[in-house]
Amino acid sequence: MMTTTMGMTTAVTMTTDRPIRMTVQNRLTITVAVLSVLALTVVGLVLYTVEANNVAGRNAASMSQEIAEMRTFAQNGVDPETGERFTSVDQILSQFLAQNQPDEDEILFAFLTDGRVLYQGEPNAPLSGSKEFEKAVAGVSGDGGEINLTIAGDDYEGYVLPIATGGQTGSFVVVHNVSASHSDLTQVMQIYTVVALAAALLITGISSILARRLLSPVTELRQTAQSISGGDLSNRLATRGNDDLAELGRTFNDMLDRLESAFETQKRFLDDVGHELRTPLTILSGHLETMDSQDVDDVDETRTLLLDETDRMARLVDELLILARSRRPDFVRPAEVDVPSLLGDTLAKAKGLGQREWQVATPPTITFWADRQRLTQALLQLAANAVEHTEEGQSITFGAGHDDSHIHLWVRDEGRGVPDEIATDIFDRFSRGSTEGNGFGLGLSIIKAIAEAHGGTVVLDHASKGAQFRMILPKGPQ
Template sequence: MPFTPALSRLSVRQRLTVTIALLTSLALVAVGLTLYVVESRRIDRAIDTSLTQEIGEFRALQQNEVDPQTGAPFASADRLLEVFLERNLPDDNEQLFAFPSSGKPVYQGAPDPALQQSEEFPRVVAEMSRDGGSRTAEIAGREYRIAVLPVVAGDQRGSFVVVHDVSGSRSDLHDLMTTYALLAALSVLAIAGLASWSAGRLLRPVRRLRDTARGISDGDLGGRIEVTGHDDLSDLQRTFNDMLDRLESAFVTQRQLLDDAGHELRTPLTVLQGHLEVLDLDDPDDVAATRDLLLDEIERMTRLVNDLLMLAKAQRPDFVRLASADVETLTLGAVDRARALAERRWVLDAVARTTVPLDGQRITQALLQLSANAARHTQPGDEIGIGSRLHDGRVELWVRDTGPGVDPALAPQIFERFTRGDESDEGFGLGLSIVCAIAEAHHGDVVLDPSDVGASPGATFRLRLPLPPRTEAGQQS
């Protein structure tokens, strides 16, 4: 279409306004044309009906009436025409003419100088006076509908003529259409203004979305759209805000991963570089010792990278895959697997006999991580217990030990990355962070039970996962 490039340069608000204005204009034009055609046909039918009625009345007079002066049938055409004009009055925009056998024609009705002074009108009547009938003729720039009836009485011959001013009858229609056009134009302007205002309000959320996206391009990930409505655009805004939350979380995770990897890998890389720089290739014992040390550092870096990747994956929606899991079977399996971690007194505290949707592999991973953490902080002969229960609308799984416990000063930040329980811990301080990530992926949390004064030593870490609605409580043992 030729106007497409021009429309493409307009804003969406302007396009909507122009489109609505065009559609409204087309609708009003279609209505106006339909009105004009229908009314024009009605006027034409009314004119033909009026002409037919006048001709019919004249014929009725000619056939059924007698001359009121003589009481006998009309003796001449002139007398018949004279009597009819005396008795009848024409309709609006209509004239009745009598063309006698001799002399000037006479008429009944409002005078029409353009018609009465026209030379064309007598010629048209003369052409039709033999056979009669009706026709439309343009006289002096106006349109007339002319019906002629030849009249023969006695030895005289005349013509009865009915003339209707079609232009006059349609003048009211033209005035109506002019008024309609003015009102239609005003309506289009009013509708265009209302459409522009409405489009502006409807597109306001889109403009806010654009401004927010522009801020994101400039590096501001904290911007959010204020959602006020409940329509499709409001849903779009909420979806956009959710996407921003995920993006910001992903960027934070990415930066944290880079910072953590850079911070923790710097030391082993320095160790590797330092030993390689002082390595004596001619000393087999030095080469062997350096090789063992480098392999150990590489193994530590591999574990660190795997742990960091695990934490990074925890932000992905597919980190957990929920499926119906038997909590009792999961608890017993965790105990069986944990026995291989260290020589401790592994005991089963309790089990919850219920089935809930969760990722069994991730929960087992979390329990084993807590078990390994407990094993590192206990000695042979110490007790480590694993259990599960239903409590306060949640399923709880825990690992407890009889070790020295957690320093109260360290408890608030125990779940933060690279937080170690003590300096002798050979880990990276990521284990509890991984457990916390698994719990949060299940919309739950992990807590350290508070230590009571005088209570037995040790620590209890508890996974608390929400139960779905209508989950029946299982038996505990």
């Protein structure tokens, strides 16, 4: 029989890489950079505010301490060195300045009754000779109070305490150079700014590297998906680890396996249909072209032949559809199957296949999880093959066995057996044990598909006489 293989033409729509304006890696890197800068800025602001308040608190505490000491000194009115009472305001102010050393960035002033101004602390020329400072002190010298002024670009704050005794009035002034007090804080904040910028750059660089490494499976997923759009289903993702991205990669690979299997099944189905239907269609076309429509006998003969060929084509399509559906997850619908009952029912149905000595070897009393209808279909197909290769009166036996994890269902006959040269290829599609009969060589392929759909397999056992085909199936949940 001459056969012609019909190829399948597949139209593939190629896709080009669309430009990506902003990748997930870039967005993550920018987000981390912005959040790092914001966080470091907030930390810097909080640090500056706290330290500035601390400086202000220390200045206020120092001034309060100096004022309190001056009040006590003036109220006591006794010179601690001589033990004699002070006789003038100028003596009180001069003696207090001589006995006290101000803190850093702090200056103590004594405005004497004769107009002179004494001071204790680091020399401060802009402040000492400032008319603005003298005017500010004079403005509150009557009742005392705080003063705030800016001289030569520096901020000052102070407190004026009037001292009066014997009809004379002078002023004691404590002044803090606020700008100088904040100079150390300013220097610290400058250093913090440099360190914060370096830290932000370091965090951004590390986040970019980590994002690239963590998102590399996503990039590979995109590239693989684009290759699939081009028609290549062979690529797979390299999965490492047990995190979410690794699980995504494994799930994607499983999906590709199913797609590739589905496409391969479709391709094989179309190839098989083209391979096997071309010949009967050629026969139909040839007989229709040569038929004499005026010859009744020729019309009847052609009609009979065409009906026979269409029946064969219908059987072929049915068998190919079974093979094509065997890849679907709903091809088998497992339920609890009783082995003795399965073999008994199958034997009753097989007796209609031919006049043979039908037997059932004593099966084990056991149940397992499988699709009863599919197993019956497979056993009947094995029985039909056995009938085709045996003579009337020869025995065909159904049997079963089991081990710890598998059920073994077999059909044995006393026929001609399977030649060694085709034993390894007999389960391939369109592989036939002989040229006799009307089969297409798909029966054992269907049996193999049913066994594999159950998670098992089918084998040809060595037999001294005839042939024995055995399905090995998992027991499933017990």
